[in-house]
Amino acid sequence: FLQMKFDKEGNTTYLEKKKTELYQELGLQARDLRFQHVMSIATRNNRIIMRMGFLKAVITPEFLLILDYRNLNLEHWLLNELSSQLAGEGQLVTYSLPFEFRAIEAILQYWISKLQGRLNTLQPQILETLEALVDPKLLSVDRSKLHIILQNGKSLSELETDVKVFKETILEILDEEEVIEELCLSKWTDPQVFEESSSGIDHAEEMELLLESYYRQAEDLLNEARELRVLIDDSESIVFINLDSHRNVMMRLNLQLTMGTFSVSLFGLIGVAFGMNLESSLEEDPRIFWLVTGIMFLGSGLIWRRLLSFLGRHLDPPLPPHVPAVWKKSQPAAGRVEIKTSLKGETFGLSRSTLTNQ
Incomplete structure (x- = not known):
């Protein structure tokens, strides 16, 4: 190959x-x-x-x-x-160190920058899609936006997995001092590097600091990805709340219309009674039509209004209990504290003046 x-x-x-x-x-x-x-x-x-x-x-x-x-x-x-x-x-920050330091740092830098680039690509797409989804003015959810956020959420999960694996790989090396020593190749092959390590430049410590720096970068990157995940979960909850709110409005409107239909049908029985082919003396009076029509509309309106008030009492959330008595009782206590404080101040002032005069 x-x-x-x-x-x-x-x-x-x-x-x-x-x-x-x-x-x-x-x-x-x-x-x-x-x-x-x-x-x-x-x-x-x-x-x-x-x-x-x-x-x-x-x-x-x-x-x-x-x-x-x-x-x-x-x-x-x-x-x-x-x-x-x-x-x-x-x-690179390892120019003065042996060659293997520069090679390791270059590869770690490339990989962490690649992960950062993936996050920078996903972040604006996710934020833009979430902003469009959580708009309370929308009565319905755009399916294309949901599909986009689903794909972005999947890509974000893959990114979190890659960052976790990268972080755990570095952490495993940091937990093993022998492995850190083995990563310093020139220390065991180059006599000059060995003398520098013996004289004060600890290459193992430099290697540990290098790995720790990229471990912290991976941890910061993982925290940013987790914040995006939290935003997606919160936005999902907001979308469900908005949909439930609109659904409740439609159900309430449907219930009100059903009550109105029931009220009209109830007093419409009077019109049905007069519509039968039966003769009586009432149909001869021209004022009866308007009287019966008025009774039907007025009765239907009253019944509908009564049903709406019943619906409001049982569906509207109750108001929180009002507790003004606690505040009223606490005022005299505060007044007594202020009075006692002022009395103490006056007494202290009188005692000081008395001592001064003496």
Whole structure:
């Protein structure tokens, strides 16, 4: 498979070797170069094996080897950023330290920036969609917005998982002092670096500080993702509350119309009685029509009004109890405290004046 090799000066060499030849040349085992999309940082035979998802690298005191980088969209970072960072021209804080420090920091920086980029892409989309969903003026929820927030929520969950795995990987190394010592490759191969470590520059401590800095960045990134998750959950609750409110309004309106229909139907029986083909002396009087019609409308209106008042008493939430008595009782007590305080002040003033006169 294809490899890209970087030396200490950032020079790039393209290689293509078989897997068996490569792990024999590096002194590794076959399982060390197994292509698994996992996240781990391990050492073997003075070699650092880093797996960051799809990114796989082998670090030695002399060079950095990126394995099988094709079809991973890594060419831009490898050619434009990584080579300059290893040569000391990038934004790294480990220029004065051995080569493996720069290689580890460059890979960790790339991965944390990639996670940050994913969050920066999701955050405005989520906030814009949530703002449109929680609008109380909307009587219905846009299904397309719900589909978008569902996809963004799924992407946010995947991001949280990746950040947690990255954070746990670094934490496992920080808990093992021996592993931190093994990550300092040049300390055991370069006599000058060993003398610097013995004279006061603790490379293991520098490695620990480097890992802790990226651990804190991952923790901050995870907190931002959790805040977005909380916003999604809160907005979901607000959407349900708005829908329940509109549903209650429609149900109340339906109940009011049903009561009105019942009232009209109840007094409409009078019109039904007069509509039968029966003769009486009432239909001869021209004023009876208007009288019966008025009674029907007036009775229906009164019954409907009565039913609406009954509905309001039983459906409206009760008012909180009013407790003015507590405040009234507390006023005299406060007055007594003020009076006692003033009396004490007057007595203290009189005693001071008496002492002064004496």
